[in-house]
Structure formats: structure tokens, C-alpha cells
Amino acid sequence: MSTEDQLTWEARFGRPAALAAFAAGLLLFAGTIVLLSIPEGRNGVEPRPDFLLSVDQSPGSFYAATALQAVAALAMIMVFFYLFRAIIARTANIPRWFVYVIVIGPAMYAAGQFVSAVTQVDIAETFANQDYSFPDADPDSNLDQCPAIRGNLGEDCAEELARDKANGAAIGLGLIGSVSIAFLFVMLPLRARRAGLLSPFMSILGVFAGILFVLPLFPGVPVVIQAFWLGAVGALFLGSWPGGRGPAWETGNADPWPSAAERRGLAQPGGEPEPEPHEAPPAAEPEPAPQRPSSRKRKRKR
Numbered sequence: 001m002s003t004e005d006q007l008t009w010e011a012r013f014g015r016p017a018a019l020a021a022f023a024a025g026l027l028l029f030a031g032t033i034v035l036l037s038i039p040e041g042r043n044g045v046e047p048r049p050d051f052l053l054s055v056d057q058s059p060g061s062f063y064a065a066t067a068l069q070a071v072a073a074l075a076m077i078m079v080f081f082y083l084f085r086a087i088i089a090r091t092a093n094i095p096r097w098f099v100y101v102i103v104i105g106p107a108m109y110a111a112g113q114f115v116s117a118v119t120q121v122d123i124a125e126t127f128a129n130q131d132y133s134f135p136d137a138d139p140d141s142n143l144d145q146c147p148a149i150r151g152n153l154g155e156d157c158a159e160e161l162a163r164d165k166a167n168g169a170a171i172g173l174g175l176i177g178s179v180s181i182a183f184l185f186v187m188l189p190l191r192a193r194r195a196g197l198l199s200p201f202m203s204i205l206g207v208f209a210g211i212l213f214v215l216p217l218f219p220g221v222p223v224v225i226q227a228f229w230l231g232a233v234g235a236l237f238l239g240s241w242p243g244g245r246g247p248a249w250e251t252g253n254a255d256p257w258p259s260a261a262e263r264r265g266l267a268q269p270g271g272e273p274e275p276e277p278h279e280a281p282p283a284a285e286p287e288p289a290p291q292r293p294s295s296r297k298r299k300r301k302r
Helices: 003-036 047-057 059-088 098-129 151-164 168-194 200-214 221-237
Strands: none
Touching: 003 059, 003 221, 047 059, 047 098, 047 151, 059 098, 059 168, 059 221, 098 151, 098 168, 168 200, 200 221
16 A cells, blocks of 8 residues: 555544544443442441442443443554554555454454353352352351341452352353453553654553553543553544644654654754754953053152
8 A cells, every 4th residue: 555545544433433432432431430339338348248239230331331341452453553543654664464463353352241241140149149158168167157238258359259150151251351451451552653644642641551551550540541652553544643743644754753852843854952042142342441640750950
């Protein structure tokens, strides 16, 4: 494909890719908000038992949260594919097999979300009805006293029930999908920066978004970063980036993203900063010639 054809393709599919980015960020954020709002905070009940009881009480909310996150992952396919096509047209340092990860990874994540949702609802119903037991539990543990809901015993019963009824397909699909999406969040922004398609800030932010996708250290924080990155990329695809996009989007070549100094006109692209003009120093005024003291002649008396 020639450079002109590539730029025509980018202009044609830039708006759909931007809409997909906006939708992915919004759906991902909304799904997380719904999921965090499910627990009711029952007194004397630990977080995991409280979550299972809440899911059993309102499974529709849990299914809705899962569906929002799954659709967000599917929308990322268009976002990553558009960025991949733009990168590969400007630089050859990206493997073509990335395209398989772009399609398969989010699809597996979405499928894993649906399978996991069905499993979680079944576990929540079993826990709420207290229709379970662990006859093969370790005698040194307190699991032989299950079922229970409150206190530390309820927490232990809920964790053991989740392990006992774990769905291998849901775990496998979710793990592969999550790692694939995190991989795309990290690798594509790094290569897009080398091609001049992303600023250094957006590239680093994409790396953080990918790391937090598989290591959610703080509840709610990762999804804020991921949603912001997706929204910013959508604005970039539309050409609405503050201060303008990098020249690589216009030329179709791997032109570096301009620095802040270059945007202010203080430096030439890829060159040294231009010296700032200085005012010529004022001409020095000539110093006055020193005056010699007049000699006084003594008058002689005749």
C-alpha cells in the first residue's frame, strides 16, 4: 500500500476508531462503577461473603457489569488495529503477528468474562443458600464448620467454595485475554512513539495502563488510567489533539513527535535549539578626557 493510500485509509477509518476508543473507555469505566457498587457492606460480614450475598440478591447488576467490560474489550480491537496499521505503515520494527493478538486477545477476554459471570452467580447462589460442605477438608482447619456467613469463618468458607467451584475455562480465557490486552497496551504505544504517532507522555501512560490491567493494585485507579488513555487516543485519531498531532500523521513517515521547545518555535525539528535573540549592548559613551590642572606662573618682581 502506498503512502497516499495509507493516509486515505486512516482518514476514512479514523472516526470509527475514535468512536470505538471513546466507547471502550466509557464502557470500561461504567462496568467498574457498577461492579464496585454491588457489595452492600453488611455488618459483621467480610468482603468476599458480602459480595457473594449481594450477587445472589441482584445477579442482573453483576451480569450488566460483566457485559459492559466484555463489550469494552471488543471495542478495543478496532482501537488497537487502527494504531497497528498506522505504525506498520511507517516503521518495520513491529511484527505482523501482532494482528492476531489484537483480535484473539480481547475476544478471549470477553468470552472469559461471560463464562466467569455464570460461574460466579452459581457460586453466590450456593453460598447464600448454604447448600454446601467440605467433607474432605483438612482436620486442622475450621472448614468442617461450614457453611457459615459471618466473621472469619464465613470468609474462609467463601474462599474455599470459590476454589472448589472454580471454572477452568473461565480462568484460562480470562488469564490469556488479560495478558494479551496488557501486552497490547504496553507494546503498541512504545512502537507508536518510535513512529512519531504518540507523544512520550501517552506512550508511558499506555505502559502503565497495561501493567495495571493485570495488576490492579488499587481498586478503581487502573480503570481511570485506562479510560483516560483510550479517550485521549480517540481524540488523537480525530485530529483534536491539543496543539496538533505529530507530523507523522500528515506525512505518513516516521517523523519524530515534536518536543515542547519545537512547538514553541525555540528549536528546529530534530536539531539544536536556536539561540534566543539578544539586544545589542548600548554603545559605550566616550570617557571625557582628563583635564590637566592649569599651571600658575609666578610673576617675578622686577
